[in-house]
Amino acid sequence: DTEVTQTPKHLVMGMTNKKSLKCEQHMGHRAMYWYKQKAKKPPELMFVYSYEKLSINESVPSRFSPECPNSSLLNLHLHALQPEDSALYLCASRTLARADEQFFGPGTRLTVL
């Protein structure tokens, strides 16, 4: 299995809602990432988890809360988002054992009303 899956594919939420994005991989990768991508822009790194511990937080607002419950699963909890947070949210994973590429999921298209 060489796939990163993300659910849901699409999400529409109001500014007072609480929702979560889910990412899963079964490749044994011990590094997992969240990126945010606005239209016609490159992906921007948000968070990095290494061995289930948060290793990088790129000054992301606290309304985004990541969680890594185990080595296969990565969540992004959303609360009190703003319309400008609407974007494609991408999850990625990679092995830490050697120089290797990141495997990206298909993304969750988030719309905040």
Next chain:
Amino acid sequence: LAKTTQPISMDSYEGQEVNITCSHNNIATNDYITWYQQFPSQGPRFIIQGYKTKVTNEVASLFIPADRKSSTLSLPRVSLSDTAVYYCLVGGNYGGSQGNLIFGKGTKLSVKP
């Protein structure tokens, strides 16, 4: 992390060879060079990675001169389905989670019939 510079856009015709050059003047000794392809509303997909000289796989070649301050992605005989954004990333991958994380602006390749 080394900054990369690529052309914003390129046009080509089906069947032609396309070469996209990326500048990375402050590349570090441990840095690898990695290229990704991204279609609209999808996650980036790994194309090729190299450290020096030339690397070839089934979809592309990567040429890296001796000074490693630039690299060229070569796509042989492009087709309409190669229309996408191509990103060049530079970073270290030695057993750490801080691999190729920062995306530059990318090159939008348009292939015409």
